[in-house]
Amino acid sequence: MKASGKKILVTGADGFIGSHLTEALVRRGYSVKAFVLYNSFNSWGWLDTLPQDIKNSLEVFTGDIRDPHGVKTAMQGCNTVLHLAALIAIPYSYHSPDTYVDTNVKGTLNILQAARELNVEKIVHTSTSEVYGTARFVPITEEHPLQGQSPYSATKIGADQLAMSFHYAFGTPVTIIRPFNTYGPRQSARAVIPTVITQIASGKRKIKLGALHPTRDFNYVVDTVRGFIAAAESETAIGEVINIGSNYEISIGETVKLIAEVMGADIEIVTDEIRLRPVKSEVERLWADNTKARKLLTWEPLYGGKDGLKKGLLDTVAWFTKKENLVHYKAEIYNL
Template sequence: MTQTTLPTPSLDTPTSRELVAVTGADGFIGSHLVEELVRGGKRVRAMAIYNSLGSWGWLEQLPSEVLQHVEVQLGDVRDPGSVRALMQGASTVYHLAALIAIPYSYVAPRSYVETNVIGTLNVLEAARDLGTGRVVHTSTSEVYGTARTVPIHETHPLQGQSPYSATKIGADKLVESYHLSFELPVVTLRPFNTYGPRQSARAVIPTIISQIAAGERDLRLGALDPVRDFNYVADTARAFRAVGEAGPQVLGQTYNAGSGREITVGDTVRLIAQVMGVDVTVRQQDERLRPEKSEVMRLLADSQALTADTGWRPQVSLEEGLKRTAEWFTQPGNLAYYKVGQYTV
């Protein structure tokens, strides 16, 4: 087994820090990754999607001692110039920018191609031109579709059961092709069902927790029988850092990052209710259901390759992660970010 020892966190040498870049830094996982990288001794140039309000998204929630090591750049991964400016001088780029809402991919599939496929192409072309030392590409467990065998190994067939997953498969294959065609130093991480503070309520765990935190006891959800492998966001962020800082053995490889524990959505509801100390009932809303053949029924990660090559293991149990997530959502200032009574595609 080859293990990588990560550097001791230090926040006191801003000018001497190695510069890395992160696309999608204003999002849920991206903002947690930025914090993990800074606490690991890096200086981060972080892309937040351009908007007229000048908002930095979830980056604005990071502590000041972290933000002093972050250079925020408003831009768009669909624009080659934005991507090149972000990556200029960076030793590694962590590419997380993507459209991720599966329901909206049924409505606006072209936007998913433009962001997830063309955006990835822009990152790869910039890395090739600039000589970037490493590209860490973000995949998703959704590319596997409903599991044919479990636990799911990286060699499991890829199944595009939604326009979203199809675009992520396309992006994954572009990354693979640039490694094989041009020897670009790439590594792909496939996180399974990440959850935690700052996650969009389009995902099931924040949907459940935000409704309970708002005082609801008759919860409105979609299907309860799909099986998921939930991984706390701090563990996912550590997985990104692990593949970004590991030795050359990871180059050209794809790695799953999951907890290795499966649970149905229905049992997740019961566990959350237990953690939050409430009794709830569930009412299924048809508008929250995926088309029958598009629903991914079972996901369970085999993360042995990631552990073998980097030493990464999940550290936060589902019970502890749900407790931390519930504590964050029940703070009124955090819950105010969410339109709890409204379903948004």
């Protein structure tokens, strides 16, 4: 798929990854409709912070992914849908699981139903590495068993399975991409990297965190966005599930040390009990095999390995430490 004459709907365009993806698509020449969550403030989320020329190039649709009528209206006239809208905070899913079913499962169903009725050319559905649970083998391939260790991951498994069921049952042109832990500018402080950065940037040296031993495969947002666009443009990815990961494993504790090094800060880590997941819910190990992405999408990380992670952290820290950006965050409050 080439940019000329193609219109793309991005759901969740107001969020962290969605705003970066929306901006990148406009810069590539696509006609983009941005689906943002309706609110009485008329806020477009992070899209409000984009350069004016990018905002002038967007068609913005305010609605709710849980509303099938609004979803179908938003999708009319679009060739491709990049579906990112979801509730993603794992701690919040422990006490409000109903909202995750409504948003992640029913919201995805609304996209799929409308795509079927409107004969949309391609759906790129967003999964998550959390669907694998604690790795049973590494690196994790797309054939790894799925295990919902939190209500959040369970609803994402349900959404993934719905998407594939529509492909098998109705021929709906679905591609599922499964990003591992994305980080970068604009990320919510509910994630570990911005949590550490915002605490240090706010002058704190006793850093409150949860478990430090789990490992993750961190991906700079530029690489994740490149994966979405590659999936949208690919002629070979329909009906496939594809990991987007760096193929580099690092513990939370080592990541925190790397952030402190980048920021030139001498810190002490304090375990905050409220930030710990229930023992059996903690995903202990994630490490992506990205062979399939390299083969089908000709995608590979630009920020791979420890050097790539450090490079991405430098860019992330530079963004968060600007006063106009840090003001959006409440470092003193634990963000579910």
